[in-house]
Amino acid sequence: MASVTSILRACAALVSVVLAVNPVVVKEQEFIDSVTNQRFMIIGVDYQPGGEGAYGTGNGDPLSNGTLCLRDAALMQDLGINTIRSYNVDPTLNHDECVSIFNEVGIYMIIDVNSPLSGQSIDRSNPSGSYSTSYLQHIFTVVEAFKSYPNVLGFFAGNEVINDVPTGGANPPYIRAVQRDLKNYIAAHSKRQIPVGYSAADVRDVLEDTWAYLQCDNSNGSGTDISRSDFFGLNSYSWCGDQSSFTVSGYDQLVAIFSNTTVPVFFSEYGCNKPTPRAFDEVLSIYGPQMTTLSGGLVYEWTQGTDDFGLVQTYGNGSLQLLGDYDTLMSQYTKLNITLLESRNSTATSLTPPKCNANLISGDGFSTDFNIPQPPSGAQQLISAGVSSAPTGSIVSVTQTSVQLPVYATNGGEISGLKIQAVSTANHPGQASGLSTGNVPSATASGSGASSRPSGTGSSTGSAASATTSSGAYRGDAQMGGGAFAAAAMGVVAFAL
Numbered sequence: 001m002a003s004v005t006s007i008l009r010a011c012a013a014l015v016s017v018v019l020a021v022n023p024v025v026v027k028e029q030e031f032i033d034s035v036t037n038q039r040f041m042i043i044g045v046d047y048q049p050g051g052e053g054a055y056g057t058g059n060g061d062p063l064s065n066g067t068l069c070l071r072d073a074a075l076m077q078d079l080g081i082n083t084i085r086s087y088n089v090d091p092t093l094n095h096d097e098c099v100s101i102f103n104e105v106g107i108y109m110i111i112d113v114n115s116p117l118s119g120q121s122i123d124r125s126n127p128s129g130s131y132s133t134s135y136l137q138h139i140f141t142v143v144e145a146f147k148s149y150p151n152v153l154g155f156f157a158g159n160e161v162i163n164d165v166p167t168g169g170a171n172p173p174y175i176r177a178v179q180r181d182l183k184n185y186i187a188a189h190s191k192r193q194i195p196v197g198y199s200a201a202d203v204r205d206v207l208e209d210t211w212a213y214l215q216c217d218n219s220n221g222s223g224t225d226i227s228r229s230d231f232f233g234l235n236s237y238s239w240c241g242d243q244s245s246f247t248v249s250g251y252d253q254l255v256a257i258f259s260n261t262t263v264p265v266f267f268s269e270y271g272c273n274k275p276t277p278r279a280f281d282e283v284l285s286i287y288g289p290q291m292t293t294l295s296g297g298l299v300y301e302w303t304q305g306t307d308d309f310g311l312v313q314t315y316g317n318g319s320l321q322l323l324g325d326y327d328t329l330m331s332q333y334t335k336l337n338i339t340l341l342e343s344r345n346s347t348a349t350s351l352t353p354p355k356c357n358a359n360l361i362s363g364d365g366f367s368t369d370f371n372i373p374q375p376p377s378g379a380q381q382l383i384s385a386g387v388s389s390a391p392t393g394s395i396v397s398v399t400q401t402s403v404q405l406p407v408y409a410t411n412g413g414e415i416s417g418l419k420i421q422a423v424s425t426a427n428h429p430g431q432a433s434g435l436s437t438g439n440v441p442s443a444t445a446s447g448s449g450a451s452s453r454p455s456g457t458g459s460s461t462g463s464a465a466s467a468t469t470s471s472g473a474y475r476g477d478a479q480m481g482g483g484a485f486a487a488a489a490m491g492v493v494a495f496a497l
Helices: 004-019 066-079 096-104 133-146 172-189 204-215 251-257 282-286 324-333 338-342 379-385
Strands: 024-027 030-033 042-046 083-086 108-112 152-159 196-201 231-235 265-270 296-299 312-314 320-322
Touching: 042 265, 066 096, 066 320, 066 324, 083 296, 096 108, 108 133, 133 152, 133 172, 133 379, 152 172, 152 231, 172 196, 172 204, 172 379, 196 204, 196 265, 204 231, 204 251, 251 282, 265 282, 282 324
Parallel strands: 042 083, 042 296, 083 108, 108 152, 152 196, 196 231, 231 265, 265 296
Antiparallel strands: 024 030, 312 320
16 A cells, blocks of 8 residues: 555645646747747746855855745746746755746746856856866756756856857857757756757847857758757847837847847847836837747846846845836836737748858858867766766645745835745736735834845835946856845745655
């Protein structure tokens, strides 16, 4: 007779399967829900609470504290977010709680496999020296940790490794090499094909060549080319302020560049914060009829840091206050035509990538070498055997849905009844029931070791932005802002055995 524990585990697994979102696949220039066959448009936010400076300190992994993830997932669900991007994750930690919570509310994840620690990314100044078996060991361990979650949309193999003309010389072949190695590992050890792509800097001198180099077919008629990007992200901050427009921002140029793309293209970062407060007028263009070739974008960023790009302000005791940008972004999201976003592009069919050749590259100094480096010594054995003792995650049952941490609106009033709502499809604006804000309290919430929130009416936009537009920041090089938070081990998320 089966034990009670084994029965509970079986029940939890069954519930997880029922509540799991549908994996997303790539079909030519679109992301597609693998079950409904509807187009999936990214409505997302970059999510790295604590900043890159916290990585390696025990507080830097954004997906290992269920208490904080529950708080953030509830707010993201209400905002209408369906995708998050996390730049640095610790693959040795358990991510089941957080990932299951985001899965519960219909939020997908794009995971960067690199980190700012030494030896855990391709050094743009020394690509050949940093492309090693020990490096591959790290990125394969990230794959092992996340491969079994159905809401993993994809992996970023690199971020702004090419950020100027000089780095466009030696680096492109190594980006394709890493993509090839990741795809080979996924094919050998994952039950499903998970897309792998690249996040590029919006540096117009090299942007079009970077995309052309990474999306072309280098198979030479020998079969599928697994070194090419499955998708292409763009970190772009060219739309700044309410005086900008589709043409002033250069978005029209981006549409022209990517009009014949054979892979999904989206903004992996956007949201210029000069001037403040941000109006997010670009949202209606990104998701409007002029830009249906592109697949949406991720706002930079969720948590307020030193660069003042945050939608929310977090504090050391786990409390949080919404900033004005959160409200503004929500007001723009409410104007979106979800039916349009889910509609397939009738012209994006039977698209084939061009064959790789030097004629695709227009810039002087950009690589025309399509001889992709062979894996370093020992890498093939690692791919075949797999990473030993690597943690493999799984979706688990989410039984706690109410947020227990204090959350405050922009006016300082505490938000009551904040909780997540289980869904079986991707989240989108207008799907959640909305927040309930109480009266403005007369005293600040108590905190331990840090202030818990601003008093009185609260700040609507955070402190004044002092940093310049982050169009060239390398998020894998510890250049993100670092708003500190402490892991609030309150145990409010319970899971079945």
